[in-house]
Structures are given as structure tokens and as C-alpha cells.
Amino acid sequence: MISIHTVEARDNAMLDVTFQNPEGRGEEIRREIAMALDTAIKQLSDRGVEYAKLRTALTPQVDKRELALLFDSTVMNGWYGGEAAEAVLPHLDRKSNHSILAGDIIFKDLDFLLTALNAEGEFWRETSIPVSQQLYVVYITNLSDGGFDRLVDGVRSSRGAIGYVDCTYAGVTKTILSTCIGTRYVKVGSVFVNSHPFDADEDANENAAGWPFAEHGYSYCSIADLYFDLFLRYKVESVLSGSAFNDGHFSLAAVTGIWADPRTLPLSVHEGKRKYLEDEKGGSLAKAGLSGHSADEIASKIKEKIAANYIYNLVWNSEKGYSNFATMIEFKHMGRKVRLRAALKFEDGELGLVSLFG
Numbered sequence: 413m414i415s416i417h418t419v420e421a422r423d424n425a426m427l428d429v430t431f432q433n434p435e436g437r438g439e440e441i442r443r444e445i446a447m448a449l450d451t452a453i454k455q456l457s458d459r460g461v462e463y464a465k466l467r468t469a470l471t472p473q474v475d476k477r478e479l480a481l482l483f484d485s486t487v488m489n490g491w492y493g494g495e496a497a498e499a500v501l502p503h504l505d506r507k508s509n510h511s512i513l514a515g516d517i518i519f520k521d522l523d524f525l526l527t528a529l530n531a532e533g534e535f536w537r538e539t540s541i542p543v544s545q546q547l548y549v550v551y552i553t554n555l556s557d558g559g560f561d562r563l564v565d566g567v568r569s570s571r572g573a574i575g576y577v578d579c580t581y582a583g584v585t586k587t588i589l590s591t592c593i594g595t596r597y598v599k600v601g602s603v604f605v606n607s608h609p610f611d612a613d614e615d616a617n618e619n620a621a622g623w624p625f626a627e628h629g630y631s632y633c634s635i636a637d638l639y640f641d642l643f644l645r646y647k648v649e650s651v652l653s654g655s656a657f658n659d660g661h662f663s664l665a666a667v668t669g670i671w672a673d674p675r676t677l678p679l680s681v682h683e684g685k686r687k688y689l690e691d692e693k694g695g696s697l698a699k700a701g702l703s704g705h706s707a708d709e710i711a712s713k714i715k716e717k718i719a720a721n722y723i724y725n726l727v728w729n730s731e732k733g734y735s736n737f738a739t740m741i742e743f744k745h746m747g748r749k750v751r752l753r754a755a756l757k758f759e760d761g762e763l764g765l766v767s768l769f770g
Contacts, residue, residue: 421662452639503566511646535575607640701745717741
């Protein structure tokens, strides 16, 4: 049994170099990723962190929210990333798990960016923005409503904090951020996990981004960047389906041993499954506007949504010979946005819907 929360293969140098010609090498890819996962799990365990507990931080959750806090770096001190960290740390729930991404917004079309921010963001104060990289972002996943509000209310008075974007649902700003910010830490309770160079000492524990954890009663640990980059980087969802090309192939190969694009695989919803969803999960179908649809219509709608997203919660059951994974799909129905998690089974060259939850 292989169980992987997520595989980050969009810009992964190890995978790109090792598998320059990946077609037909699916089984080899599965073996290599499985061995790398074993090493990552061991390095985490050696530092007192259970890989299994990172799932909610590393994968999108239907009942949780995502927040992008915006800072104007020009009015902050020289190390504005550290000042932003000081603003954020006091307002995190000490028991919760999150991925924390950060970085400057680097985007060529400033007018397009500002239009998106004005349409989708909330601003606490006006500021002049002549270049995109003036804006620094701290992006936090897996937030409850209370956790979201606590951060917004707590950070707004901090120097440099100018506003925020609710990135729970798909949007232009969220897509832009998916191209320019990266995971700094994965928070599991009171411990922040980050990375150190692959050639560092085996017992290395570094704090590369330098967040001031001790002052706030937190601790940190690190694993080799080779494994952090592959398994512990959160993938901000994007409406640019092309960005998922290599990622989908490698993620599918990790648990099926087949080099294929999951977005092009045939997908079926059996009539018995449709009836079960209608009878037992009718609320989810109704929220998405799928109630009363045929099995083929539901399959078509789900396949259309899969084409624009990533897959995660990857499982290979070697004893029974099938693989499972999940994807987040989003619908607009009656003026409301709805997120559902679709669990899919890969067997005999096609996908079948296992469950639809939201």
C-alpha cells in the first residue's frame, strides 16, 4: 500500500532530470517516488513528526478556507518577510495544521493584477503600487471560519498590512499567486516543518526562512529539500489547466505505474452510484446543481472540472490492484460557489467515481 498526500511535480528538478523521457516508464516512476516517500517519512519521524498528520495541511479541504494576506514591503523594514511573520504568528491556532506559503508577487501585467485584486480583495488602506513585487503575500491554508477571521482582524493593524484576498474558491488572484509563491513551512500543531539543503548533515535542523518561532512558543524542524519539494509543497489551485500537465502525469504514475494524463482518461458514473449519491448525498448534488441529472451527465460535469485541477490523496492498493485519488471540483449554482471533493478509482484503464463530498 502506498499513500501519498500530494506530489509536487510542476517544477521538480529531481523528476525532470531523472525522467527526461518518462513515457513508458510509469512503473519505474512509481518505484522511485515510493522510495523517496519512505525517506521523507523517516526524516519526518526522526524529528517527531508523523507524515499522516500532514494531510489536512497539504491538500485542499472542502470545509476550510484559504487566505492571502497582502503587505506593502516598501513601508516595512529591510527584512519584510520577518516583519510579516511577526504579524501572522500570534494569530495562528496553536493546535491547527496549515501550509504557509509566502513570496513577492511577480507578475508582468500590473494593470491586470491590480484589477483582479480590486475585484477580489478587501483593502484596509490605500497604497500606490508602481510594481507588482512591492506586494508581499503570506498565504495560509486549512483555516476554519474562526481562524480566518482571527488572522484578518489580528493582522490588519500591523505595519505594512494593506488587505487580504479570500482564496477559498477559484479566482484570478488565486491563479496569479499559484505562479509566484511557494511553501515556506508546513505547520503541524506547534511545530513548523521546512527544508534544508540535500547535502546537509543527516541530523540537520534549519530554519531557512527565519521566522521567529521561539519568541512565540513554537519550534521548527527541517528535512532535505529534495523530499520537502516533492511531498510537502502545497499546490495552490489554478484555472490554468496547462500548468498541471507534468504534475498530473507524475501523480498518476506514482500510484498506477502508468504514464498518462488523468484529465484524458475515460470517467464513468455507474447508475447504482448515481442512485446512491442521489439518495444518500443528495445535499451535495443539489448544492452543485447536479440533482436529477443522469449518470452520464454527472460524469461529464465532473470530467470537465477535473481538467482544470490537480489530484491528491493518492493511494495504490497493491493487493487488490487498484488506485484511488481525489480532486477538488468547483461549481457555481444559483449564484453560489460550491466545492466538492470527488474520490476516484482507477481500474482497468478508466476512472470511476467512488464518492462526492461537500
